[in-house]
Amino acid sequence: MATGSAKRDVATGRLTARQYAENFADLHPPLDTHGAMVEADRCYFCHDAPCVEACPTDIDIPMFIRQISTGNPLGAAETILRENIMGGMCARVCPTETLCEEVCVREIADGKPVKIGLLQRHATDALFADGKQVFARAADSGKRVAVVGAGPAGLSCAHRLALLGHAVTVFDAREKPAGLNEYGIAAYKTVEDFAQREVAFILSLGGIEVVTGKGLGSGLSLEQLRADYDAVFLGLGLGTVRDLGLDGEELDGVIDAVDYISDLRQAKDLSSLPVGRRVVVIGGGMTAIDIAVQSKLLGAEEVTLVYRRGKAQMNASVFEQDLAQTRGVKIIHFAKPSRLIGEAGALRAIEFERTSLDAEGRLEGAGESFTLAADVVFKAIGQAFVAMDDTVKLEDGRIAADGEGRTSLPDVWAGGDCVAGGQDLTVAAVADGKAAAVSMDRALRAQKAKG
Amino acid sequence: MTDLRGDFLGIKSPNPFWLASAPPTDKEYNVVRAFKAGWGGVVWKTLGEDPPIVNVNGPRYGAIYGADRRLLGFNNIELITDRPLELNLREIKKVKRDWPDRAVVVSLMVPCEEAAWKKILPLVEDTGADGIELNFGCPHGMSERGMGAAVGQVPEYVGMVAKWCKQNSRMPVIVKLTPNITDVRNPARAAKENGADAVSLINTINSIVGIDLDTMAPNPATDGKGTHGGYCGPAVKPIALSMVSEIARDPATHGLPISGIGGISDWRDAAEFMAVGCGNVQVCTAAMVYGFRIVEDMIEGLKNWMGTKGYTRLDDFIGKAVPNLTDWQYLNLNYIVKAKIDQDLCIECGRCHIACEDTSHQAITAVKDGRRHFEVIDEECVGCNLCVSVCPVEDCITLERQTSGIDPRTGKPIDPAYANWTTHPNNPSREAAE
Numbered sequence: 010m011a012t013g014s015a016k017r018d019v020a021t022g023r024l025t026a027r028q029y030a031e032n033f034a035d036l037h038p039p040l041d042t043h044g045a046m047v048e049a050d051r052c053y054f055c056h057d058a059p060c061v062e063a064c065p066t067d068i069d070i071p072m073f074i075r076q077i078s079t080g081n082p083l084g085a086a087e088t089i090l091r092e093n094i095m096g097g098m099c100a101r102v103c104p105t106e107t108l109c110e111e112v113c114v115r116e117i118a119d120g121k122p123v124k125i126g127l128l129q130r131h132a133t134d135a136l137f138a139d140g141k142q143v144f145a146r147a148a149d150s151g152k153r154v155a156v157v158g159a160g161p162a163g164l165s166c167a168h169r170l171a172l173l174g175h176a177v178t179v180f181d182a183r184e185k186p187a188g189l190n191e192y193g194i195a196a197y198k199t200v201e202d203f204a205q206r207e208v209a210f211i212l213s214l215g216g217i218e219v220v221t222g223k224g225l226g227s228g229l230s231l232e233q234l235r236a237d238y239d240a241v242f243l244g245l246g247l248g249t250v251r252d253l254g255l256d257g258e259e260l261d262g263v264i265d266a267v268d269y270i271s272d273l274r275q276a277k278d279l280s281s282l283p284v285g286r287r288v289v290v291i292g293g294g295m296t297a298i299d300i301a302v303q304s305k306l307l308g309a310e311e312v313t314l315v316y317r318r319g320k321a322q323m324n325a326s327v328f329e330q331d332l333a334q335t336r337g338v339k340i341i342h343f344a345k346p347s348r349l350i351g352e353a354g355a356l357r358a359i360e361f362e363r364t365s366l367d368a369e370g371r372l373e374g375a376g377e378s379f380t381l382a383a384d385v386v387f388k389a390i391g392q393a394f395v396a397m398d399d400t401v402k403l404e405d406g407r408i409a410a411d412g413e414g415r416t417s418l419p420d421v422w423a424g425g426d427c428v429a430g431g432q433d434l435t436v437a438a439v440a441d442g443k444a445a446a447v448s449m450d451r452a453l454r455a456q457k458a459k460g
Numbered sequence: 461m462t463d464l465r466g467d468f469l470g471i472k473s474p475n476p477f478w479l480a481s482a483p484p485t486d487k488e489y490n491v492v493r494a495f496k497a498g499w500g501g502v503v504w505k506t507l508g509e510d511p512p513i514v515n516v517n518g519p520r521y522g523a524i525y526g527a528d529r530r531l532l533g534f535n536n537i538e539l540i541t542d543r544p545l546e547l548n549l550r551e552i553k554k555v556k557r558d559w560p561d562r563a564v565v566v567s568l569m570v571p572c573e574e575a576a577w578k579k580i581l582p583l584v585e586d587t588g589a590d591g592i593e594l595n596f597g598c599p600h601g602m603s604e605r606g607m608g609a610a611v612g613q614v615p616e617y618v619g620m621v622a623k624w625c626k627q628n629s630r631m632p633v634i635v636k637l638t639p640n641i642t643d644v645r646n647p648a649r650a651a652k653e654n655g656a657d658a659v660s661l662i663n664t665i666n667s668i669v670g671i672d673l674d675t676m677a678p679n680p681a682t683d684g685k686g687t688h689g690g691y692c693g694p695a696v697k698p699i700a701l702s703m704v705s706e707i708a709r710d711p712a713t714h715g716l717p718i719s720g721i722g723g724i725s726d727w728r729d730a731a732e733f734m735a736v737g738c739g740n741v742q743v744c745t746a747a748m749v750y751g752f753r754i755v756e757d758m759i760e761g762l763k764n765w766m767g768t769k770g771y772t773r774l775d776d777f778i779g780k781a782v783p784n785l786t787d788w789q790y791l792n793l794n795y796i797v798k799a800k801i802d803q804d805l806c807i808e809c810g811r812c813h814i815a816c817e818d819t820s821h822q823a824i825t826a827v828k829d830g831r832r833h834f835e836v837i838d839e840e841c842v843g844c845n846l847c848v849s850v851c852p853v854e855d856c857i858t859l860e861r862q863t864s865g866i867d868p869r870t871g872k873p874i875d876p877a878y879a880n881w882t883t884h885p886n887n888p889s890r891e892a893a894e
Contacts, residue, residue: 043529050527053852056810057826118807118853 018286023308066093086136100130147174160188162425163244165442171216182224225397248395257349262356285385292389414445473500480742481567497752501563506540519680533695597663612638619650660719664690697723708737727761797843812847
């Protein structure tokens with residue numbers, strides 16, 4: 010394919026205000042009350058339900074659905090939030106088709122699982138609309154805990170600690186709390202500033218102070234935190250986007266998907282975002298899908314997602330892959346980028362080499378190549394953890410932690426994406442934060458008992 | 461060829477599906493629509509003395525819902541017709557003249573005095589109607605005035621009025637019975653003894669469908685107050701079937717024609733009522749929920765089912781289940797069944813387990829070899845049918861009869877012979893063995 014001599018086309022304001030509004034409306038509109046009742050009635054209230062087993066945060070799903078069906082949505086919300094304080098966000102972003110809904114007995118029976126995610130949203134929306142605080146803190150323990158990172162892991166941990174009576178200070182390097190909920194998740198999954206509304210609900214419990222603009226390496230050191238607090242939780246997330254390892258990554262138009270999505274989420278006016286006419290996305294995970302779909306929704310004419318392995322190996326769920334394709338994203342499997350082609354400091358095209366898997370499932374180049382003209386290339390081949398501290402032990406490049414989030418340091422716990430084995434899922438981060446808080450509480454109370 | 465024509469007390473109709481005396485049969489307009497839709501007959505909404513009664517101007521109906529707002533139970537506080545007697549009579553006459561092949565029966569309710577009945581009977585006879593149905597059932601409003609259920613609850617009154625009607629009219633007399641009574645066989649016996657040609661049942665059941673927790677008033681409420689109404693719809697079908705069965709198998713009333721009423725919504729319900737002895741059936745609630753067109757499926761559905769069973773006439777299956785209705789004491793205590801779960805059909809919801817574990821006999825596993833697995837433990841299973849009832853998958857759990865060997869629960873050999881409570885050793889008043 011020729012790179013073409015047409016002018017490089019990156020422009021703002023490709024769509025009308027109405028198109029932006031339509032394109033970035035709620036991906037899954039909420040169920041109305043009747044719809045929720047009908048859906049709730051489909052739940053069989055299973056014994057030892059497989060959906061609960063599949064939920065990283067152990068939400069009592071049959072119970073909350075029954076509560077919806079009896080006209081008790083606030084009770085349902087409490088059941089959800091008791092196990093998962095970010096049940097509202099998880100209802101919007103969980104890949105339910107690979108978690109609770111995948112194992113729903115109605116999926117097995119007739120291929121149509123109960124819409125657990127939408128029901129969870131129905132219940133949590135009811136609570137948020139009501140504005141009621143359903144939790145009350147235990148008596149003050151006298152212990153102070155620092156949480157670094159105000160993302161799902163950190164806030165989940167902070168909420169549980171505060172609930173158990175500890176005083177928590179949450180630090181975050183960015184301007185706003187909520188981590189990827191605020192800066193990462195696709196805009197059409199969390200409309201109407203939901204991330205901040207959820208944070209406000211979490212903080213309304215009391216006992217949690219949020220300090221923004223401070224993180225490890227930017228105003229904080231782990232050593233000092235350990236000296237100042239009784240325990241520390243690290244919910245740091247991943248600090249950097251992996252490079253392609255090709256010449257020309259500095260060209261105009263070669264962009265980190267994560268950065269762009271962050272700009273998109275913070276943009277007050279979507280028409281201010283520069284959007285390429287021909288966009289190529291490299292990667293096969295959720296971030297790759299999110300940037301590809303959102304580029305299309307921002308008015309890119311051609312969006313091509315290129316992944317070096319096959320459909321089955323993509324980290325993005327089948328639902329997400331389908332979403333991309335129905336939104337007009339072209340997906341090319343089994344090709345890896347081999348050359349970025351620039352002109353006058355700006356990207357014009359990208360060359361790929363076709364790949365295949367050998368008998369052991371290892372990737373190998375097939376020799377054949379092709380070129381895609383591109384105004385913008387998004388890198389979305391994964392993120393890496395950046396250790397800002399060398400006292401805590403790492404494993405596979407991330408913090409080593411056990412099932413309770415305990416690290417190599419006795420007073421430091423960790424969870425979420427920064428931990429080895431992290432699953433890159435909001436719900437898993439929430440589960441980590443909760444488990445760590447319970448572990449920290451036990452340790453802090455044992456300390457106290459010792460005097 | 462399957463023949464659905466009905467003959468009830470000599471009243472002919474093209475099919476056994478009649479509309480019950482109720483709002484759908486209150487006037488010519490509705491009844492003509494019903495006949496056009498295919499209904500075999502109607503029982504005209506109850507006529508009374510002039511001046512006509514009045515109805516409340518507030519809500520008359522209340523409902524109980526199942527999933528997706530499917531109406532399962534219905535109640536009403538509407539009274540008998542509130543239109544002038546003469547108007548109703550004129551319309552009945554016209555409808556019967558225009559639709560000679562359809563059954564037109566007139567429901568009546570006047571005070572419990574012979575003069576009142578003597579006065580109205582010739583007026584009805586003059587319309588050419590096929591028969592009369594005595595409304596001894598309405599549980600609300602009219603009963604406060606000594607009519608409806610107030611009569612139906614006293615067998616002597618039932619018999620007395622039935623006798624007046626037979627003496628003062630040539631028309632067939634159907635006595636409509638109230639279920640709001642301890643033993644429905646008593647008024648049925650009284651009706652038969654006094655010459656009634658048939659009974660119809662059930663009328664509606666005393667009910668309050670719900671309390672509005674905001675207003676603390678029953679639903680429906682009239683200006684903040686409510687009263688009990690008459691319950692009907694699918695929810696009352698089992699009660700109606702039982703009462704019909706009692707009359708069908710009572711030696712005193714066996715063979716008395718019965719018109720079945722109570723939650724009949726489709727051909728299958730109708731067939732069930734006819735199997736326990738009803739010569740025809742009357743429908744109200746289903747028509748009020750879905751409109752008259754449902755009769756099309758009732759007709760076709762019944763025909764198709766009769767065809768698959770080889771029945772060509774209604775009489776081929778009317779009453780066919782009656783011999784199988786008995787008393788508990790005659791049930792075979794040597795009949796041993798065990799639940800069996802079809803593992804291929806099982807979707808592993810675990811409802812059978814938790815139902816059995818929490819509320820019955822601890823006879824279904826939850827885990828086997830460390831895995832979620834639901835299987836019946838024959839040593840504990842009494843064959844109670846609870847698991848079958850709660851399983852969401854049809855035919856996944858079945859009861860399998862054991863006819864030989866040892867019952868693993870009791871450790872006793874299975875006796876293939878029939879034996880019931882009347883001769884059981886635990887029965888203090890057992891009959892002596894022969």
